[in-house]
Every structure is written in C-alpha cells, then in structure tokens.
Amino acid sequence: MNDKLSISYHTAKKILLELLENNDFSTDEDVLKILGSIIPPKDTNVITCEKEEMSRIVIDKNGRIFLPSYSSMEVKMPYLPKTVFIFFLIHKEGIEFKSMYNYIQELYEIYQIVALEKNTEASKIRRSLENLVEPVNNRIYETCSIIRRSFSMVIPELLMEFYCITGKRGEKHQIRIDSSLIEIENEKLKEMFNLRHNH
Incomplete structure (x- = not known):
C-alpha cells in the first residue's frame, strides 16, 4: 500500500480530475462520504445550482x-x-x-x-x-x-x-x-x- 507515496501531488490531482470528469460518482457511497467530510453541508446547494446553470x-x-x-x-x-x-x-x-x-x-x-x-x-x-x-x-x-x-x-x-x-x-x-x-x-x-x- 506504499505505492501512493511515489505519486506526486500534481499527478494524483490530474488522475483524480480525470476520474471525476469521466465517471459518475454521484451514487457511490464511499465517495459521497469522503466528499461530505470535505465539503460543509451549506455548500452542497451551491454545487447543485452550479451544476444546473444554463450554458451558452x-x-x-x-x-x-x-x-x-x-x-x-x-x-x-x-x-x-x-x-x-x-x-x-x-x-x-x-x-x-x-x-x-x-x-x-x-x-x-x-x-x-x-x-x-x-x-x-x-x-x-x-x-x-x-x-x-x-x-x-x-x-x-x-x-x-x-x-x-x-x-x-x-x-x-x-x-x-x-x-x-x-x-x-x-x-x-x-x-x-x-x-x-x-x-x-x-x-x-x-x-x-x-x-x-x-x-
């Protein structure tokens, strides 16, 4: 399990962003649990609104x-x-x-x-x-x-x-x-x- 130590912050971030962009984690309980601990509840509405914002x-x-x-x-x-x-x-x-x-x-x-x-x-x-x-x-x-x-x-x-x-x-x-x-x-x-x- 020490493999993660060899990945730089920049590489890890890049992998994470690609995963989030190409996969729907909205129903994954483990992911939601981690996100819930990082994002305060009051911000969840902001995320929803941004998601439903109209695009040109x-x-x-x-x-x-x-x-x-x-x-x-x-x-x-x-x-x-x-x-x-x-x-x-x-x-x-x-x-x-x-x-x-x-x-x-x-x-x-x-x-x-x-x-x-x-x-x-x-x-x-x-x-x-x-x-x-x-x-x-x-x-x-x-x-x-x-x-x-x-x-x-x-x-x-x-x-x-x-x-x-x-x-x-x-x-x-x-x-x-x-x-x-x-x-x-x-x-x-x-x-x-x-x-x-x-x-």
Missing part, C-alpha cells in the same frame, strides 16, 4: 456545436440532426413540423454549412431533406430523438427541455433557450439568425 450554445465558424459551461468537447451528431437543431435555433418563434417543407431551401443552406468538410452531392442532400420534411413519415421525430440523445451526454437532465426541440404533435415546435445564450460565429448562420430576430 456556441455554433462555431464550421457549424460545430459547443456548450462551454458543461464541456469543452464538441456536441457531435450527424449532419441532418445538426441541420435541424440549428434551423430551430434560428427559428426561435417555433415552426410546425408539417410546414417545414416551406423552408427546404434554408435547411439545404444550413446542411451545406455543417457538412462543409464532406463533399456530399446536392441531389443526395435534397433527397434526404425532402424525406425529412415529408409530413406522412416520422423522420423528423427520429431526428429530434437523435438530437436529444446527443445532448443528454452533456446537459443536466433538469435543463434538457431548454436545449432540445419540444412541442406537442400538430403544434409549433421550438427550442426554449433564451436568445441571449445563443452565440453564432459562422457568418452565414449569424446572418440567418439576425434576419429572424431583428425585425
């Missing part, structure tokens, strides 16, 4: 999605769900799924931005989008599930509803996060966003 949504120049308050990692999802997510972020007023075919050109433009590094044929993108907006199938609901799954990796459960596309079937769907928390660095996407929000 940052769409970078390449259309990648980041939630900096929760993780430094990109929130990865396939091109189509990412296109739909950014589309609803731009249309904060909400859109009915059945009327999405009216926005197929806008969806196409967003898709081209997020799929920048992949040279996808225009006709293939069109087919994919037409299938998405076709009112008779459930593709849009499947796409929203993929978005939710991607975000569930980084967003606290209590705040999921603010970041995902929500709404009742047959009514407008929207992303409820406040516009002040949306930061778009891609010029074309920023232009589309501002066009909707500055009138």
